[in-house]
Amino acid sequence: MLSLELLLIQIINGLFIGFVFTLVALGLSIVMGLLGVVNFAHGALYMLGAYVGYTLICLLSQNYVLGFISVVFACAGAGLIIFLAIVKPLKSKGRPPLDFLIALIGVNMIMEESIKSIWGAEPKYLPIPQIFSGQIAFGSLLLPKYQLCIIAISSVVLLLIYYFFYKTDVGIRSLASVEDPETASLQGVNLTRLGLLIFVIGAAVAGAGGILIGPIFSVTPTMGIEVLGLIFVIVIFGGLGSLEGTFLASILICEIRSLGSIFLPETLAEMLVYCLLLLILITRPRGIKGYAGILE
Amino acid sequence: MSGTHAIILSLFLCFLFTIPLFGTRFFTYTITCALIWGILVMAYDLICGYTGIVSLGHSVLYGMGAYSVGILSVMILKVTNPLILILSAIALGAFLGLILGFLCSFSRGVYALLVSFAFAQIFWLFVMADPLHITNGESGITGLRPPPLNLGGFTLDLFRGNGLYYLVLIVFLISYTLIRMITNSQFGFILKGIKENEDRLRSLGYDTRQYKMLAFTLSGIFSAIAGVLTAFLENAISPGIVHWITGAQILLMEILGGQGTLIGPVIGSFLVTFLKFWSGENWVYYLASLYILVVMFLPRGLWGVLQDLLAKLRK
Numbered sequence: 319m320l321s322l323e324l325l326l327i328q329i330i331n332g333l334f335i336g337f338v339f340t341l342v343a344l345g346l347s348i349v350m351g352l353l354g355v356v357n358f359a360h361g362a363l364y365m366l367g368a369y370v371g372y373t374l375i376c377l378l379s380q381n382y383v384l385g386f387i388s389v390v391f392a393c394a395g396a397g398l399i400i401f402l403a404i405v406k407p408l409k410s411k412g413r414p415p416l417d418f419l420i421a422l423i424g425v426n427m428i429m430e431e432s433i434k435s436i437w438g439a440e441p442k443y444l445p446i447p448q449i450f451s452g453q454i455a456f457g458s459l460l461l462p463k464y465q466l467c468i469i470a471i472s473s474v475v476l477l478l479i480y481y482f483f484y485k486t487d488v489g490i491r492s493l494a495s496v497e498d499p500e501t502a503s504l505q506g507v508n509l510t511r512l513g514l515l516i517f518v519i520g521a522a523v524a525g526a527g528g529i530l531i532g533p534i535f536s537v538t539p540t541m542g543i544e545v546l547g548l549i550f551v552i553v554i555f556g557g558l559g560s561l562e563g564t565f566l567a568s569i570l571i572c573e574i575r576s577l578g579s580i581f582l583p584e585t586l587a588e589m590l591v592y593c594l595l596l597l598i599l600i601t602r603p604r605g606i607k608g609y610a611g612i613l614e
Numbered sequence: 615m616s617g618t619h620a621i622i623l624s625l626f627l628c629f630l631f632t633i634p635l636f637g638t639r640f641f642t643y644t645i646t647c648a649l650i651w652g653i654l655v656m657a658y659d660l661i662c663g664y665t666g667i668v669s670l671g672h673s674v675l676y677g678m679g680a681y682s683v684g685i686l687s688v689m690i691l692k693v694t695n696p697l698i699l700i701l702s703a704i705a706l707g708a709f710l711g712l713i714l715g716f717l718c719s720f721s722r723g724v725y726a727l728l729v730s731f732a733f734a735q736i737f738w739l740f741v742m743a744d745p746l747h748i749t750n751g752e753s754g755i756t757g758l759r760p761p762p763l764n765l766g767g768f769t770l771d772l773f774r775g776n777g778l779y780y781l782v783l784i785v786f787l788i789s790y791t792l793i794r795m796i797t798n799s800q801f802g803f804i805l806k807g808i809k810e811n812e813d814r815l816r817s818l819g820y821d822t823r824q825y826k827m828l829a830f831t832l833s834g835i836f837s838a839i840a841g842v843l844t845a846f847l848e849n850a851i852s853p854g855i856v857h858w859i860t861g862a863q864i865l866l867m868e869i870l871g872g873q874g875t876l877i878g879p880v881i882g883s884f885l886v887t888f889l890k891f892w893s894g895e896n897w898v899y900y901l902a903s904l905y906i907l908v909v910m911f912l913p914r915g916l917w918g919v920l921q922d923l924l925a926k927l928r929k
């Protein structure tokens with residue numbers, strides 16, 4: 319029986335997961351548009367965020383704020399290493415986008431295996447911070463506090479990102495370069511350096527997404543792979559390098575999954591999402607925005 | 615083919631045919647695995663190396679080939695005739711290949727890869743969710759091996775141990791010959807043309823989409839055969855075989871060995887299989903590092919490097 323309460327709970331669930339996935343997808347989307355780098359290790363960065371967060375919060379200190387900040391820096395560092403070791407050398411050789419993708423699958427393998435050997439294969443549980451545990455009552459409706467808190471924190475991060483891309487010089491330059499990388503580089507924009515910056519920011523924000531979602535899902539060595547597929551759907555659906563598009567796509571897709579799982583088993587609801595991706599790519603073979611771009 | 619080539623090839627064939635006589639059981643098992651992967655990666659080479667479409671969806675063609683054995687022999691119908699199992703797997707592989715080819719033929723490059731990625735995810739979720747009650751969900755299917763053949767009083771067991779090894783070896787050699795014939799035919803040259811410059815071929819009047827679909831269909835047939843052999847070898851299958859990670863492993867072997875050469879992919883599959891079984895528990899690190907190094911520094915793969923070395927030696 320479909321009650322209003324269940325519906326609302328699922329809408330909230332879809333919403334907060336949508337906010338987190340926007341964080342994870344944004345960096346990927348802009349780097350894909352800017353450099354043609356399809357980062358298959360992006361899911362691993364998100365997973366790294368969750369694991370580093372787990373270690374800092376559960377094993378070292380109980381300080382969530384400190385944990386959050388350290389995660390952001392740790393993932394930014396990992397992103398920096400990946401970029402300097404893999405992406406930059408390949409870019410300077412002028413290799414096609416598929417080569418980046420293939421090399422990054424290798425990076426994903428290494429990261430996943432290291433995480434397995436450092437933290438073990440069994441799932442870890444990150445507790446919900448004390449002040450955010452429990453529920454808030456809206457009339458007869460009980461909403462979990464932590465989910466609302468995730469929405470609030472992600473909104474703040476998203477606003478910062480929005481400010482960066484629309485109000486600062488570097489941000490505007492990078493969005494312009496996504497529109498037309500060739501002209502931008504003719505105008506003196508150093509695409510690789512810009513790419514480095516966006517890649518590192520993307521990695522940091524993905525890690526932040528990982529630690530935010532950690533207390534809700536368990537932290538497992540397969541969480542990166544599981545999220546990667548959805549992130550690609552979001553990026554393609556939202557259009558490469560589009561902030562608003564990615565946000566809307568993320569909310570839409572997570573709502574489809576969340577509301578779909580009321581009526582269908584969860585796996586079938588997820589299948590719907592991938593069918594949607596197929597449908598988009600068949601009707602618009604270059605994604606929603608439809609540039610030929612650097613990805614062909 | 616020059617004289618030295620013929621000698622090396624026949625020595626190698628002699629080695630392959632005599633392995634069960636001197637090798638341990640585990641060694642024979644490793645080679646069997648490597649040969650099955652070899653068939654699969656050669657089939658993949660037709661798409662990736664020759665036509666230039668990087669797909670992660672071959673795990674579906676391969677995995678559903680294996681699943682078709684499980685579905686027919688265990689879940690419904692209880693078919694045990696190996697010929698029927700293989701033929702139905704081939705039909706399924708060709709059909710799925712055609713569909714994947716159709717879906718991938720709309721877009722190019724990374725977009726085509728994402729199409730195949732979504733295709734693999736859909737089938738993996740289908741196998742996991744099991745809405746039709748044919749795949750047994752997460753636990754997979756066991757007991758796939760057909761009983762030994764009974765040929766008028768004397769039994770021939772081609773589905774385990776050394777018997778399976780020879781079956782796999784013969785299928786491998788036939789597949790190699792057939793795929794080599796495909797790539798050397800006019801059709802094969804058109805596929806290479808698609809990789810080099812698809813727009814030019816289109817302007818010359820070739821309907822490249824149809825060629826891509828046919829290539830995928832052919833590739834699907836060989837992939838499904840590899841799937842059936844895996845089902846016989848392992849006697850069990852689980853949904854992981856359909857996941858795009860398996861597709862990424864196929865891609866990895868292809869890239870390690872060298873694309874578009876048929877020999878390279880076989881080298882890649884042997885290398886990966888041996889690393890996996892013989893280099894201890896850290897094999898993923900070795901493999902992934904080797905893989906990244908090859909992508910970065912040897913775009914033509916290990917076979918490309920070998921060819922260059924041989925050419926230098928001849929001078």
